Amino acid sequence: MTAPITTTDTAPAGPAFPKKHYLNDGTTIRSWLLTHDHKRIGVMYLISAIIALFLGGIFAMVLRLELLTPGPTIIEALTYNRMFTLHGLVMIFMFMIPAIPSGFGNFFLPIMLGAKDVAFPKWNLASYYIYLAGSSLMLWGLITGGADTGWTFYAPYSTTTTTNITPVLLGVFIIGFSSILTGLNFIVTIHTLRAPGVTWFKMPLFVWAVYATSIIQVLATPVLGLTTLLVSAEHAFGFGFFDPARGGDPILFQHLFWFYSHPAVYIMVLPAMGVQSEVICAVARKNIFGYKMIAMSSLGIAFVGFFAWGHHLFTSGQSAFDAGAFAAISMLVGVFTAIKVFNWVGTLYKGAIAFTAPFAYICGFLFFLVFGGMTGVALATVSLDVHWQDTYFVVAHFHFIMVGAVIMGFLAALHYWFPKMFGRKYPENWGLLAAGLIVLGFNATFIPQFLLGNAGMPRRYYEYPDRFAALNVASTAGASLLAFGFIIIAIYLAISLKYGEVAGRNPWGSRGYEWDVPSPPPTENFDAVPVFTRGPHEYQDVPEELARVSHAI
Amino acid sequence: MNELMRRLLFLPEQASTFAYDVDHLHYFVIIVTMVSSLGVGMTAIAFFWKYRRRRENQATPFVAPTAVFEVLVISVPLFLFLVWFAIGFRDFVKLSSPPPEAMDVYVQGKQWMWKFSYPEGPNSLGVLHVPANRPVRLLITSRDVIHSVFIPAFRVKMDALPGRYTEIWFTATKTGRYQILCTEYCGAQHSKMWGEVVVLAPEAFDEWIKEQQRGLVSRQDVLADETSQVSQQGSLAQWGKQVAVAQGCLRCHNVDSREPANGPSWVDLYQQPTKLTDGREIIADEAYLTESMMEPTVKVVAGYQPIMPNYQGKLSGAEAAAIVEFIKSLRSDRTVQAMGGEDQ
Numbered sequence: 001m002t003a004p005i006t007t008t009d010t011a012p013a014g015p016a017f018p019k020k021h022y023l024n025d026g027t028t029i030r031s032w033l034l035t036h037d038h039k040r041i042g043v044m045y046l047i048s049a050i051i052a053l054f055l056g057g058i059f060a061m062v063l064r065l066e067l068l069t070p071g072p073t074i075i076e077a078l079t080y081n082r083m084f085t086l087h088g089l090v091m092i093f094m095f096m097i098p099a100i101p102s103g104f105g106n107f108f109l110p111i112m113l114g115a116k117d118v119a120f121p122k123w124n125l126a127s128y129y130i131y132l133a134g135s136s137l138m139l140w141g142l143i144t145g146g147a148d149t150g151w152t153f154y155a156p157y158s159t160t161t162t163t164n165i166t167p168v169l170l171g172v173f174i175i176g177f178s179s180i181l182t183g184l185n186f187i188v189t190i191h192t193l194r195a196p197g198v199t200w201f202k203m204p205l206f207v208w209a210v211y212a213t214s215i216i217q218v219l220a221t222p223v224l225g226l227t228t229l230l231v232s233a234e235h236a237f238g239f240g241f242f243d244p245a246r247g248g249d250p251i252l253f254q255h256l257f258w259f260y261s262h263p264a265v266y267i268m269v270l271p272a273m274g275v276q277s278e279v280i281c282a283v284a285r286k287n288i289f290g291y292k293m294i295a296m297s298s299l300g301i302a303f304v305g306f307f308a309w310g311h312h313l314f315t316s317g318q319s320a321f322d323a324g325a326f327a328a329i330s331m332l333v334g335v336f337t338a339i340k341v342f343n344w345v346g347t348l349y350k351g352a353i354a355f356t357a358p359f360a361y362i363c364g365f366l367f368f369l370v371f372g373g374m375t376g377v378a379l380a381t382v383s384l385d386v387h388w389q390d391t392y393f394v395v396a397h398f399h400f401i402m403v404g405a406v407i408m409g410f411l412a413a414l415h416y417w418f419p420k421m422f423g424r425k426y427p428e429n430w431g432l433l434a435a436g437l438i439v440l441g442f443n444a445t446f447i448p449q450f451l452l453g454n455a456g457m458p459r460r461y462y463e464y465p466d467r468f469a470a471l472n473v474a475s476t477a478g479a480s481l482l483a484f485g486f487i488i489i490a491i492y493l494a495i496s497l498k499y500g501e502v503a504g505r506n507p508w509g510s511r512g513y514e515w516d517v518p519s520p521p522p523t524e525n526f527d528a529v530p531v532f533t534r535g536p537h538e539y540q541d542v543p544e545e546l547a548r549v550s551h552a553i
Numbered sequence: 554m555n556e557l558m559r560r561l562l563f564l565p566e567q568a569s570t571f572a573y574d575v576d577h578l579h580y581f582v583i584i585v586t587m588v589s590s591l592g593v594g595m596t597a598i599a600f601f602w603k604y605r606r607r608r609e610n611q612a613t614p615f616v617a618p619t620a621v622f623e624v625l626v627i628s629v630p631l632f633l634f635l636v637w638f639a640i641g642f643r644d645f646v647k648l649s650s651p652p653p654e655a656m657d658v659y660v661q662g663k664q665w666m667w668k669f670s671y672p673e674g675p676n677s678l679g680v681l682h683v684p685a686n687r688p689v690r691l692l693i694t695s696r697d698v699i700h701s702v703f704i705p706a707f708r709v710k711m712d713a714l715p716g717r718y719t720e721i722w723f724t725a726t727k728t729g730r731y732q733i734l735c736t737e738y739c740g741a742q743h744s745k746m747w748g749e750v751v752v753l754a755p756e757a758f759d760e761w762i763k764e765q766q767r768g769l770v771s772r773q774d775v776l777a778d779e780t781s782q783v784s785q786q787g788s789l790a791q792w793g794k795q796v797a798v799a800q801g802c803l804r805c806h807n808v809d810s811r812e813p814a815n816g817p818s819w820v821d822l823y824q825q826p827t828k829l830t831d832g833r834e835i836i837a838d839e840a841y842l843t844e845s846m847m848e849p850t851v852k853v854v855a856g857y858q859p860i861m862p863n864y865q866g867k868l869s870g871a872e873a874a875a876i877v878e879f880i881k882s883l884r885s886d887r888t889v890q891a892m893g894g895e896d897q
Contacts, residue, residue: 077741077815078858146858150738156715157698157739162850162859244716250699251714284604285611290618293626315701316712317719320649324642331634338630345593346618348600352611355601363597371590377634378582381641383575383648387708390701390736451563456705458736461744465732471563509610540615 015504017423021520036121037523041128042107043421048132049103052094054490059087061483064445064476070466080462081148082163088151089142089168093175094135096406097264100271101217102131102182104413105210107421109186111514111521112204114195114530119188123181131178138171150460152261155242155253159234166236169228176225179267183217186210197532204512204536205294209274212298216263216270216305224260227253251316258309266305269401270298272409273340276365279416280344281537282510283359284351288537290343297336304332311380315389323382330380337373341366357431361412364439368404372397375450393453396446404442411438411489418493419507423520424500430492437485444478512536555580568731568752569707569723574644576708582637648709651722655688662693662700662713664862665742666801667733675765678799679748681733683725684758690722697862701737704750712737725752741815741860742804793879796872805861808883816861817854823881828855842877 022039025031032040062083066073075083106124110117118124141147145164149157158165190211194203203211231253233239240246242253281288288294310318310326318326344366353359375397379385388394419425448471457468464472506515513536517525558580559567567573618626658681659670670676683689693702695713703710704723711721733748753761797803805815812818817827825837830853835841844851846868849861868876 077744078860081738081741081743148740154699154738160698161740244714250716284613285606286613287615287617289616290623293618293623314645315710317714317717320642320646323645324638327638327642328635331631331638334634335627335631339626341593342622342626343618345596345600346616346622348597348604350614350616351600351604352606352608352613353601353604354606359601363594363601366597367590367594370593371586374586374589377637378579378586381578381582381637383641383644384579384582386645386648386710387575387579387705389710390703455563456565456703456732456734458703458734458744460738463744465747538615539613 015502017502018518018520018522020522021423021518022523023422023520025523034125036117036125038106038110038118038121038124039421039521039523041124042103042105044128045098045106045131046103048135049095049099052090052135053099054486056087056091056095057483057486059083059090061479063087064479066462067464067472068476070464070469070472072463077462078146078148081150081460082142082146084460085147085150086142089138089172091402092151092264092268093138093172096268096402097175097179098131098182099410100275100406100413101186101210101213101267102127102178104206104275104417105186105213105271106182108417108514109189109207109210110193111517111525112207112512112536113190113193113198114513114526114532115189115193116524116526118185119192120185123185127178127181127185130181131175134171134174134176134178136171137174138168141165141167141171152257153228153231153253154257155231155234156250158231158253159242161235166232169232169235173225173228176221176228179217180221183214183221186214187218190214195530195532197530198513201292201295202532202535203295204514205277205288205291205298206271206274208295209270209277209298212302213267213270215299216267216302220260220263220267220306223256224264227256227260230256251313254313254316255309258312259306262309262312263302263305265398265401266301268406269409270301272365272406273298273369275409275413275416276340276344276362277537278512279358279412280347280362281539282416282508282512283356283362284348284353285509285539286347286349286351287535287539288343289346289349290339291535291537293339294343297339300336301333304329304336308333308380311385314382314385327380327382331377334373334377334380337369341370341373355432356415356428357426357435358412358416360432360435360439361408361415364435364442365405365408365412368400368408368442372400372404375400387456388453390459391453392449392457392459395459396449396453399446399449404446408439411435414489414493416508417514418496419503420514420519420521422497422500423503423518424496424498425503425507426496426500427492430488434485434488434492437481437488441478441481441483441485445475445482446478448472448474448478511539565705566727567706567708568727568729569704569709569725571644571648571723572706572708572726574647578637578640578644581640585633648721651690651720652688655690655722656684657690657692658683660691660693660702660713661696662702662735662739662746663696663867664698664740665735665746665804667702667735667746667748669748671762671765673762673766675762675768681748681750682758682761683750683752684755685725685728685752687755688722688724690720693719693721696867698739699737700735700739700746703734703736704731705734706731707750710736725750728752728754728757740862741858742801745804789875789878790882791879793872793875793877796868797876797879800864800868802876811885813856816857819880820883821885822883829853830855830857830859839877842880843873846873846876 022037066075066080145167147163147165147168149161149165230241234241240248242248242250244250277288277294308326308330310322311330314323379388379397415431452468452471455468457464503519505518564576567576657672661668666678668676668678669681693711693713695715700713701710702713707723709721709723711719729752731750733750735743735746807814807818811820822837826834827837828834846864849863850859853859
């Protein structure tokens, strides 16, 4: 064990920044806008997603400020209703869904398979522009037309609202195509572009997670597209799909919508779980505990996720039998998630754990996923849901999964892969400080919301009875802490892009395949077709240098 | 124990038989959830402490799960979840099967108020009277978009769907007043769509309903328009004011000042030149005021959002006329006089 992991302590000059890499292979704007390089497209997705995260965060802060007092505080009712619609749509369709799979997935999936690029590089670029076009149309529609339906578009409110909702729905429809194209591209890439040695069960677990995600994207998104078209047709031309006075069915919309939107939760959370599997091995420097169980449970979640949508309709007059069936199926998602959690904790056992920002985020991820996931099982417990349905308990539950788990996963990925993507390190102390603030602020924001739900405060409330005031103040205070944490991250990462310490090829001593290429990677990723002789999560007694991949040809 | 947990979890008071059942399951579920998530978090931290990295180049052994471990991580959560499911489903089936002797009350949601009607005749806006210790079945529907009846103290909730009836039942256990909230987002005033359940002792309830029936019979002599929920007393303008209160008009329209709210103020509105969003200018005469009730989005006053619900079919001709009379009576030089009607 003589080979050093980081050369900073042995080589006084530190690792050199590679001369040629994907970032300086063409520096004109045109070379970015017309690139077919999966890494550049990944970076463009990430930039867009981070902008969306900040936009959505600002809307969230406006909502929290408004809820500081029981009566009107800073905005009026209609503005508030538009604000939570904006917050939901921007966060879900512009940040959550593309951030990890399209951002980090694009960047790392081909490298993790030993490929030069994704299977269809031009489609890949097209799907980014479709995402941009759809997002712009949606945002423009939200700002000028002022849709006030919430991101769920429940008919018949959405079909009769006097606000202009059609451009928003068409925007979502268009973003859907981007999601389908990316999913299809990834599926084909995983099936056809694996390098010699990368068998199915030697794929990194992040790839498995993205694979499961892509299947959901391809199969579920068309239903969302259809549903948004039906709502816009009814709103614009008065078709009677959802209007009982014209033979329509007001509940049909909810079935169609949740048939997509429930699996969509797994589109968001599965990639974060993939990140968790990658990062936990690297920080614990330890083989993953139960590789096959983690890989297969991703597919399990993707599969049963399609049959659980009815748990959103327990109080909509669904039959007791249906409610029971959907509840029982929903429990299985909890079981698959539990399998993953136990295997991640098992990975830490006998490891060599480094206390870094990514580790802080994966601890946060574990706590939030277990608490958020089990409150999800509690919500699926039919009789309990009757009290909680559409209250702040539900809001807190899905924020635990989406902000808790997904954003922890996103931040873990951002910190873990930052040195690989940009060739420089971020300041560890600032990273830990921000991680602490975010985990704390997050708990302070959403634990009071669970209690608000228990107390019976419905969601989407502009004004509320005085008895809910104290918990709302606590939640707003927590949200400020959370916002503060994000601002710190934005500042130090922006500085590190230019002034960070040069990272070198593998600063974490990780065995993930992506750490085998220079940081930042060259445009072609590998000089020659790589041959992988070991798995991506193997840390046992192999010196780092010997664990490097060999190159055929 | 029950009281301690209820307070720790900020649950409202338990005022129905269902509330006790559901809260006990709630305690069980939430304790297991907290213990498991803290357990996982603590184990991660304990492992971190025990197995923290000691050398830069530390190697680790290869550890894989045993078959026993795999079976355990699947079966333990599955067993636990199935126990929750079994209890929760049993209670839910009970909640969706009203006993045959239950008393019926029809509930109708509309933007943004609740109307309760009793088969015996009386109906009321916003306030639901029920007897304690007798099962009550709510038959719920909506006149416009989806709403949801939520009574936190009873732990019950059911959506109000247009064109359909849904049902839910409860047996209230304590007399008192409990809030009703709307939990399905329904537009600008969603967060103000509140009502109240008044639980009366059974004898008091019987007395109340008899009283209501007497009132109803005597009222029918006076009431020209049988669809109105508000009996006509005093002048047409005074009746119009009562109708406007009952229909929720005054949540968005001020009548005591010229300050705009969600909608334009009614004070001095009559015969006033009014600018519309499309640039036209009209005079707010009787025809315009009536049209604005029946088709509110056709002529929207400049500076306001087209958010007013449609009152076509919800207001009778006589009621609409009464509201117009009420608006006509609201002159800033005479406001105090018109508002004096409140004392009656």
